[in-house]
Amino acid sequence: MFRWIVSSFIVLACSASDVRASVAGNALYFDGVDDLVRIPDAPHLRFDNQQSFTIEGWFNLMGAINDGRKLISKRDSSTTVAMIDIRIDESGPVLAKYRDTAGVVEIIGGGSTVQMDNWYHFAVRKDADSDTWSMFINGDLKSTKPTLLGDMTPYADLLFGETEYPADVNFVGVMDEVRIWGSARTDSEIAQHYDQIIGDPHSQPDLVGYWNFDELPDDQQVLDSSSFEHFGSLGNTLVVGVDDPIRIVSTAPLVPEPSTALLFGVASIAALRRRR
Ligand SMILES: [Ca+2]
Numbered sequence: 001m002f003r004w005i006v007s008s009f010i011v012l013a014c015s016a017s018d019v020r021a022s023v024a025g026n027a028l029y030f031d032g033v034d035d036l037v038r039i040p041d042a043p044h045l046r047f048d049n050q051q052s053f054t055i056e057g058w059f060n061l062m063g064a065i066n067d068g069r070k071l072i073s074k075r076d077s078s079t080t081v082a083m084i085d086i087r088i089d090e091s092g093p094v095l096a097k098y099r100d101t102a103g104v105v106e107i108i109g110g111g112s113t114v115q116m117d118n119w120y121h122f123a124v125r126k127d128a129d130s131d132t133w134s135m136f137i138n139g140d141l142k143s144t145k146p147t148l149l150g151d152m153t154p155y156a157d158l159l160f161g162e163t164e165y166p167a168d169v170n171f172v173g174v175m176d177e178v179r180i181w182g183s184a185r186t187d188s189e190i191a192q193h194y195d196q197i198i199g200d201p202h203s204q205p206d207l208v209g210y211w212n213f214d215e216l217p218d219d220q221q222v223l224d225s226s227s228f229e230h231f232g233s234l235g236n237t238l239v240v241g242v243d244d245p246i247r248i249v250s251t252a253p254l255v256p257e258p259s260t261a262l263l264f265g266v267a268s269i270a271a272l273r274r275r276r
Pocket residue numbers: 023024025026027176177212213214250
């Protein structure tokens with residue numbers, strides 16, 4: 001009896017770690033020098049001032065903080081164009097910076113200093129109804145402020161890991177599970193779902209981009225699992241290059257959605273039994 005209890009416990013413990021690994025899939029490691037993901041510009045990836053949106057993702061910083069480790073950006077090499085730029089600032093926290101076509105800049109910060117070798121989730125929300133920006137870290141609202149921005153429609157490509165602005169410092173570390181919503185996700189939606197993968201992305205009409213980096217390690221394409229299919233490339237092109245991030249097994253602390261967790265658990269236990 002005792003042996004049965006112990007072996008059952010081991011099976012359950014193993015299945016929990018298997019579930020986590022299988023849920024998070026792969027992630028991308030960026031070298032901090034020149035690695036990036038490029039997603040071509042598209043109408044649903046423009047964020048004008050009439051539009052609500054939420055941008056979220058997971059990262060694990062693996063280098064020292066200095067001037068702005070770039071996480072996600074949409075800007076060109078000019079200092080005057082409209083842009084969105086989400087970064088780890090040299091002062092420590094995650095920041096989001098926005099600039100409208102008139103050159104007005106707004107910055108919103110994410111609270112405490114980012115520590116190396118830790119996974120963080122960020123969510124940046126623009127609510128066009130209340131004209132507010134908000135920043136969430138690990139599902140918690142860290143700051144919210146009114147926005148006075150005018151027209152702001154960045155037409156540049158969407159980049160992960162770097163920006164088009166030469167002076168910017170690239171991201172060094174691992175990124176996973178980047179999502180863009182064409183709506184202002186509520187506080188409770190962000191808090192409830194920040195660490196859950198989306199089991200059925202096509203059932204989410206507001207999900208306009210969903211990059212989980214779960215392709216095969218050598219695949220140059222970066223697939224978008226949303227209905228909008230904003231496919232991108234490792235590096236600037238689909239050719240193998242020094243600017244390609246590397247796909248690795250993700251350790252992001254992601255879990256299944258509650259409705260699918262049981263299925264994942266049953267499938268993992270069944271797989272373990274087959275292996276024994
Ligand atoms: Ca992943």
